[in-house]
Amino acid sequence: MNHDIPEELRKLQDLARHYVERELRPHEAEVDRTKNMPHDLYARLRKKSLEVGLFGYNLPVEVGGPGIPWLGQVLLREQLGHVSQAMADTVGRPPKALLACQGEQRQRYLEPVLRAEMTWAFALTEPEAGSDAGAMRTRATKTDGGWKLNGTKQFISHGDSADVVIVIAKTDDGLPTAFLVERGTKGFSVGRVHPKMGWNGYPVAELRFEDAFVSDAQVLGKPGDGLRLGLSQIGEARMGVAAHCVGMAQRAFDYVLEHARVRKQFGQALASFQGLQWMLAEMALDIEQSRALLYATARTLDLAKSPGDVRMEVSMAKLSASEMVGRVADRAVQIMGGAGYMAESPIEMIYRDARAFRIGEGTSEIQKNQIARSLLG
Numbered sequence: 001m002n003h004d005i006p007e008e009l010r011k012l013q014d015l016a017r018h019y020v021e022r023e024l025r026p027h028e029a030e031v032d033r034t035k036n037m038p039h040d041l042y043a044r045l046r047k048k049s050l051e052v053g054l055f056g057y058n059l060p061v062e063v064g065g066p067g068i069p070w071l072g073q074v075l076l077r078e079q080l081g082h083v084s085q086a087m088a089d090t091v092g093r094p095p096k097a098l099l100a101c102q103g104e105q106r107q108r109y110l111e112p113v114l115r116a117e118m119t120w121a122f123a124l125t126e127p128e129a130g131s132d133a134g135a136m137r138t139r140a141t142k143t144d145g146g147w148k149l150n151g152t153k154q155f156i157s158h159g160d161s162a163d164v165v166i167v168i169a170k171t172d173d174g175l176p177t178a179f180l181v182e183r184g185t186k187g188f189s190v191g192r193v194h195p196k197m198g199w200n201g202y203p204v205a206e207l208r209f210e211d212a213f214v215s216d217a218q219v220l221g222k223p224g225d226g227l228r229l230g231l232s233q234i235g236e237a238r239m240g241v242a243a244h245c246v247g248m249a250q251r252a253f254d255y256v257l258e259h260a261r262v263r264k265q266f267g268q269a270l271a272s273f274q275g276l277q278w279m280l281a282e283m284a285l286d287i288e289q290s291r292a293l294l295y296a297t298a299r300t301l302d303l304a305k306s307p308g309d310v311r312m313e314v315s316m317a318k319l320s321a322s323e324m325v326g327r328v329a330d331r332a333v334q335i336m337g338g339a340g341y342m343a344e345s346p347i348e349m350i351y352r353d354a355r356a357f358r359i360g361e362g363t364s365e366i367q368k369n370q371i372a373r374s375l376l377g
């Protein structure tokens with residue numbers, strides 16, 4: 001398919017492709033098998049991605065980022081989808097909410113984050129507030145010189161190790177507000193690290209706040225800005241998921257296409273069986289449809305006055321790609337037979353990793369709600 005990709009974005013795509021092959025793929029199987037991303041490997045790869053110019057690829061030029069257009073960002077992230085979520089994540093994508101850092105916050109948080117020296121997490125989800133983020137119970141109570149946080153967050157990516165956590169909590173007057181909470185803050189502790197289906201080597205944790213004190217200087221933006229700041233990155237996160245899913249699906253497809261050509265049963269290649277040919281045809285169609293929608297959405301974002309104008313298309317791209325990768329991964333396992341179920345090829349890992357993308361950054365149902373809301377007003 002000719003998507004008429006400009007030359008400079010092709011180069012970016014090639015850079016990401018080679019980086020995945022050279023720097024990330026060699027560690028993938030070990031990290032997945034041991035479910036552990038060694039701290040020094042994580043730090044080294046983040047620095048490496050900074051050196052080659054991939055770290056912070058989502059950032060605008062105003063803060064020293066490369067200002068890559070949306071189309072370039074999705075091309076790049078699609079290539080990162082050719083490796084496990086844990087490995088892809090080492091190419092850091094700082095949360096846009098941090099761009100709201102003001103004054104001293106810039107030196108203390110934003111700048112070290114941009115130098116890949118400080119790690120972060122974003123904590124919105126709670127036991128009683130998932131899709132319905134507005135139902136959050138974490139409270140921020142005003143006290144002398146700052147705030148006391150009380151509550152529990154769950155499913156927080158890198159919550160167990162992040163140097164700074166952007167925590168969304170409601171103030172006494174019910175305004176969701178973002179706080180920059182540093183690791184080691186008294187009253188802030190990590191609860192359980194959730195055991196999970198996939199994304200091995202990418203920890204997701206529960207966070208507890210018991211009278212955790214944060215100063216006024218640790219409020220990000222203004223009181224009441226919390227959900228807006230959280231949502232300021234949702235479009236980017238959803239496009240990232242969509243791109244990642246297209247890359248994952250392509251990887252699974254390429255792998256099983258080769259397997260179907262090589263593996264023989266009943267004296268002939270699997271690829272000669274029409275039942276499997278149709279599966280392959282449907283997988284290829286599925287991937288191309290999601291990719292075309294993804295690229296079209298990226299181009300629409302590049303032309304839009306505000307990302308908010310493209311909310312419906314972004315939800316469509318995320319919904320389409322995350323559902324698609326589930327179907328493709330399932331068929332990939334089937335075409336591999338027993339070998340697809342064994343953790344000896346990337347297919348088993350892709351099958352596990354794919355499942356989370358229909359849940360994180362807004363479930364498939366929430367994307368449909370968004371699409372319907374945009375259609376119906």
Ligand SMILES: Cc1cc2nc3c(=O)[nH]c(=O)nc-3n(C[C@H](O)[C@H](O)[C@H](O)COP(=O)(O)OP(=O)(O)OC[C@H]3O[C@@H](n4cnc5c(N)ncnc54)[C@H](O)[C@@H]3O)c2cc1C
Pocket residue numbers: 121122123124125129130131132154155156157158199204356359360361362363364365366369
């Ligand atoms: C791997 C992983 C990493 C994550 N990382 C983070 C993180 O870093 N920070 C963070 O804050 N959160 C994170 N999350 C949490 C994630 O954002 C939530 O899981 C997600 O928003 C869904 O919330 P929930 O799990 O509470 O499900 P629920 O909201 O309880 O939903 C359960 C089911 O009900 C459906 N449902 C809910 N409301 C509606 C509705 N109105 N209409 C139709 N159906 C509905 C959902 O679609 C879903 O099928 C992560 C999750 C995962 C899986």
